[in-house]
Amino acid sequence: MTHTVSDTARRHVPADLPTRIQHYIGGQFVDSVDGDTFDVLDPVSNEVYLQASAGKKADIDRAVAAARRAFTDGPWPTMLPRERSRILHRIADIVESRDARLAELESFDSGLPITQALGQARRAAENFRFFADLIVAQADDTYKVPGRQINYVNRTPIGVAGLITPWNTPFMLESWKLGPALATGNTVVLKPAEFTPLSASLWAGIFEEAGLPDGVFNLVNGLGEDAGDALVKHPDVPLISFTGESSTGQLIFGNAAPFLKGLSMELGGKSPAIVFADADLEAAIDATIFGVFSLNGERCTAGSRILVERSVYDDFVERYAAQAKRVKVGYPHDPATEVGALVHPEHYDKVMSYIEIGKSEARLVAGGGRADGFEQGNFVSPTVFADVAPDARIFQEEIFGPVVAITPFDTEDEALALANGVKYGLAAYVWTNDLKRSHNFAQAIDAGMVWLNSNNVRDLRTPFGGVKASGLGHEGGYRSIDFYTQQQAVHITLGKVHNPTFGKADVDHH
Numbered sequence: 001m002t003h004t005v006s007d008t009a010r011r012h013v014p015a016d017l018p019t020r021i022q023h024y025i026g027g028q029f030v031d032s033v034d035g036d037t038f039d040v041l042d043p044v045s046n047e048v049y050l051q052a053s054a055g056k057k058a059d060i061d062r063a064v065a066a067a068r069r070a071f072t073d074g075p076w077p078t079m080l081p082r083e084r085s086r087i088l089h090r091i092a093d094i095v096e097s098r099d100a101r102l103a104e105l106e107s108f109d110s111g112l113p114i115t116q117a118l119g120q121a122r123r124a125a126e127n128f129r130f131f132a133d134l135i136v137a138q139a140d141d142t143y144k145v146p147g148r149q150i151n152y153v154n155r156t157p158i159g160v161a162g163l164i165t166p167w168n169t170p171f172m173l174e175s176w177k178l179g180p181a182l183a184t185g186n187t188v189v190l191k192p193a194e195f196t197p198l199s200a201s202l203w204a205g206i207f208e209e210a211g212l213p214d215g216v217f218n219l220v221n222g223l224g225e226d227a228g229d230a231l232v233k234h235p236d237v238p239l240i241s242f243t244g245e246s247s248t249g250q251l252i253f254g255n256a257a258p259f260l261k262g263l264s265m266e267l268g269g270k271s272p273a274i275v276f277a278d279a280d281l282e283a284a285i286d287a288t289i290f291g292v293f294s295l296n297g298e299r300c301t302a303g304s305r306i307l308v309e310r311s312v313y314d315d316f317v318e319r320y321a322a323q324a325k326r327v328k329v330g331y332p333h334d335p336a337t338e339v340g341a342l343v344h345p346e347h348y349d350k351v352m353s354y355i356e357i358g359k360s361e362a363r364l365v366a367g368g369g370r371a372d373g374f375e376q377g378n379f380v381s382p383t384v385f386a387d388v389a390p391d392a393r394i395f396q397e398e399i400f401g402p403v404v405a406i407t408p409f410d411t412e413d414e415a416l417a418l419a420n421g422v423k424y425g426l427a428a429y430v431w432t433n434d435l436k437r438s439h440n441f442a443q444a445i446d447a448g449m450v451w452l453n454s455n456n457v458r459d460l461r462t463p464f465g466g467v468k469a470s471g472l473g474h475e476g477g478y479r480s481i482d483f484y485t486q487q488q489a490v491h492i493t494l495g496k497v498h499n500p501t502f503g504k505a506d507v508d509h510h
Contacts, residue, residue: 010044010331011042011044011045011331012108012331012332012333013042013049013108014101014104014105014108017049017050017105017108018050018198018201019049019050019051020037020050020051020052020053021040021050021051021052021053021197021198021201021221022053022221023053023055023059023063023218023219023220023221024201024203024204024217024218024219025059025062025063025066025218025219025220026062026063026066026069026070026214026215026218027066027208027214027215029204030053030062031053032053032054032055032056032058032059032222033056033058033059033062034056034058036053036054036056037051037052037053037054038051038052038054038194038221038222038223039051040052040109040194040195040196040197040198041195041344041345042108042109042111043110043111043332043340043341043342043343043344043377043378044108044111044331044332044341044376044377044378045376045377046345046376046377046378050198052194052197052221053221053222054221054222054223054226054227055191055220055221055222055226055227055230056222056226056227056230057226057230059220059222059227059230060189060191060220060227060230060231060234061230061234063189063218063219063220064160064189064218064231064234064236064237065236066214066215066218067160067187067188067189067215067216067218068159068160068187068236069215070187070213070214070215070216071157071159071160071186071187074187074213074214074215074216075213076182076185076187076212076213076216077156077157077185077186077187078185079185081135081136081138081183082136084132084135084182084183084185085132085133085135085136085183086132087210087211087212088128088129088131088132088135088179088182088183088210089128089129089132090209090210090211091128091206091207091210091212092125092126092128092129092132093125094206094209094210095121095124095125095128095175095206096122096125098121098202098206099118099121099122099125100118102117102121102124102171102199102202103117103118103120103121104117104333105198105199105202106120106121106170106171106196106198106199107332107333107340108198108332108333109170109196109197109198109199110167110168110169110170110195110196110332110343111296111332111340111341111342111343111377111378112169112295112296112332112340113296113330113332113334113337113338113339113340114332114333114334114335114337115335115337116294116295117332120169120171120172121171121172123172123175124171124172124174124175125175126460127172127175127176127179127460128175128178128179130179130460131179131180131182131183131480132179132183134183134477134478134481135183135184135481138155138478138481140152140153140154140155140487141153147494147495148493148494148495148498149491149492149493149494149495150491150492150494151489151490151491151492152489152490153487153488153489153490154487154488154489154490155184155481155485155486155487155488156185156485156486156488157184157185157186157484157485157486158186158238158239158262158484158485158486159186159187159236159237159238159239160186160187160188160189160236160237160238160239161177161181161186161187161188161189161237161238161239161240161241161484162188162189162191162231162232162234162237162239162240162241163177163178163181163188163189163190163191163240163241164191164224164228164231164232164240164241164242164243164244164252165177165190165191165192165193165200165243165244166193166243166244167193167194167195167196167298167343167344168295168298168299168300168343168400169295170192170193170196170199170200171199171200171202173243174190174192174199174200174203176475177190177241177243177475178190178203178217179480180475180480180481180483180484181239181241181484182212182216182217183481183484184481184484184485185485186239186484187215187216187217187218188216188217188218189218189219189220189231189237190203190217190218190219190220191219191220191221191222191224191227191228191231192219192221193244194221194222194223194224195343195344195347196343197221200219200221201219203217203219204217204219224244224248228252229255232252232255232256232261233255233256233259235259237261238259238261238262239261239262239263239264239483239484240252240256240261240262240263240264241263241264241265241475241483242263242264242265242266243265243266243267243300244267245267245268245398246267246268246398246423246424246469246470248267249265249267249471249472252265253265253472262483263472263473264465264472264473264474264475264483265471265472265473266300266426266464266465266466266470266471266475267300267424267426267466267469267470267471267472268300268398268400268424268426268469268470269300269301269302269304269398269424269425269426269427269466269470270304270305270395270396270397270398270422270423270424271301271302271303271304271305271424271426271427271428271429271447272303272305272306272307272418272419272428272429272445273287273288273291273303273305273306273307273428273429273430273431274307274409274415274419274428274429274430274431274432274441275288275306275307275308275309275312275316275431276309276415276430276431276432276434276437277309277311277312278432278433278434279312279431279432279433279453280431280433280453281312281315281316281319283431283453284316284431285316285319285320285323286323287303287429287431287454287455288303288306288320288404288429289320289323289324289327290455291303291429291455291456292304292402292403292404293324293327293338293339293382293402293404294338296339296340296341296342296343296401296402297339297351297380297382297399297400297401297402297403298342298343298347298400298401299400300426300470301426301427301449301456302400303404303427303429303456304398304399304403304404304405305388305395305404305405305406305407305418305422306320306404306405306406306407307406307407307408307409307415307418307419308406308407308408308409309408309409309410309415310408310409310410313408316406317365317384317386317406320365320366320384320406321365321366321384321386322366324366324367324382324383324384324404325366325367325382327339327382327402329371329374329379329380329381329382339371339380339382339402340379341377341378341379342378342379342380342401343378344378345378347378347400347401348378348380350399350400350401351380351399351400351401351402351403352369352370352380354393354394354397354399354401354403355367355368355369355380355383355403357393357394358383358385358388358392358393358394358403358405361385361388361389361392361393361394362385362386362387362388362389362392362394362405363385363386363387364383364384364385365384365385365386365406366381366382366383366384367380367381367382367383367384367402367403368381368383369381369383380401380402380403381402382402383402383403383404384403384404384406385403385404385405385406386406387406387407387408388405388406388407389407390407390418390421392405395407395422396422396423398424412437412441415441416441416444416445419445419446420445420446423468423469424466424468424469424470425445425446425447425448425466425467425468425469425470426447426448426449426466426470426471427447427448427449427450427451427456427466428442428445428447428449428450428451429450429451429452429454429455429456430442430445430450430451430452430453431453432452432453433453438452438453439452446467446468447466447467447470448463448464448465448466448467448470448471448474449462449464449465449466460476460477461476461477461478462476462477463475463476463477463479464476464479465479
């Protein structure tokens with residue numbers, strides 16, 4: 001198809017886009033040691049718009065060395081919490097003041113609708129603010145045995161933290177790891193996802209302006225199998241925090257094992273939303289539409305399986321499908337857009353292949369292909385399958401796009417078996433007005449997080465993480481502080497030393 005004027009007008013290209021992105025190591029922007037680069041596409045045209053330095057082992061080695069120097073010789077780990085907190089608040093202020101530009105670049109690079117990208121930019125600022133406050137309020141435990149002993153906990157940063165982040169909400173998820181890692185006094189090497197390096201390239205300027213010492217933050221771009229792999233296997237990186245696919249998580253687990261590294265992994269999900277007949281159906285439909293179609297469906301906690309009690313099933317499916325058809329697919333920069341472009345043609349192909357699988361497994365009630373009116377770019381029509389059997393691939397496997405599977409159930413026991421009948425266990429959503437049932441059901445679900453009569457509303461103080469194939473460990477609130485610090489127990493005797501005596505000569509016989 002020939003490009004018309006209106007086609008190019010519909011692709012919004014931000015002003016002052018870089019044409020290349022470098023690594024940031026020890027306070028300097030640098031090319032890869034071997035000079036290698038990789039192409040970065042924008043998801044609306046799938047055209048290459050910049051070259052990013054392709055990091056390999058040599059670049060990771062340089063970045064880790066800089067981070068290690070900043071940890072052993074620099075001021076950051078030994079600064080007072082209040083001093084680190086001030087810098088983190090400055091970071092939050094700068095991010096907030098630039099939220100429109102950040103959102104514009106994020107939306108262009110990832111295909112996220114601009115309104116949602118703006119929300120993510122503000123969340124990134126809030127993540128820094130939250131950990132800036134938490135680190136000052138942090139109190140460690142003391143245990144007393146009056147007159148005999150005091151035991152207290154001493155907490156110290158661990159060293160160089162390796163942070164590996166995904167492409168779905170890049171800037172926000174980078175902040176979710178950078179905030180607590182830096183707040184607790186560690187230095188970091190960030191390896192952002194190769195599909196979306198644009199917003200990550202802004203951290204360097206933000207941190208410099210906020211007064212973060214050189215070498216505390218380092219960034220290496222590159223492919224997971226090169227840069228990510230080298231970071232995981234580096235002997236001087238004791239901690240890895242990873243968000244991404246479960247299969248990648250398994251690889252990281254294996255590669256980190258010989259070094260006995262601390263691991264925190266937030267992996268995939270196939271989260272159920274369980275709708276009982278007594279639920280507020282309108283609220284449940286609204287929330288479950290948003291839950292799977294927001295962030296273009298590229299969301300680890302998406303409620304991508306909806307289980308509906310049979311007595312309201314037909315009504316629910318009909319209303320849900322009608323509303324899904326009204327979800328506005330559009331260009332990411334348009335404020336009216338609700339679903340934008342998927343991040344990359346590779347991912348688009350994967351999602352479309354699942355839609356084809358679904359057509360042979362279940363009843364298609366909305367969407368089912370490329371969005372109308374978009375001849376190019378990674379635009380998928382919000383897709384709804386009904387009557388999905390529990391052994392269907394679209395019920396079992398994470399699609400990570402605007403695709404949802406709806407399945408009926410008859411009894412509470414059946415609903416629970418369906419909810420737990422996948423390998424994942426990240427989130428779950430329960431819709432019912434029966435108070436007893438809501439709590440009992442929530443507690444029986446294999447999921448790290450459950451929302452009752454609510455969409456995915458995050459409180460940053462709570463533990464974030466999953467069970468089964470959805471992850472290992474938790475971050476959020478004090479769990480993040482625990483992950484990014486070492487805890488040392490110190491014991492002091494106050495009274496007479498009480499201990500058994502071995503090997504002392506029996507003086508009474510002399």
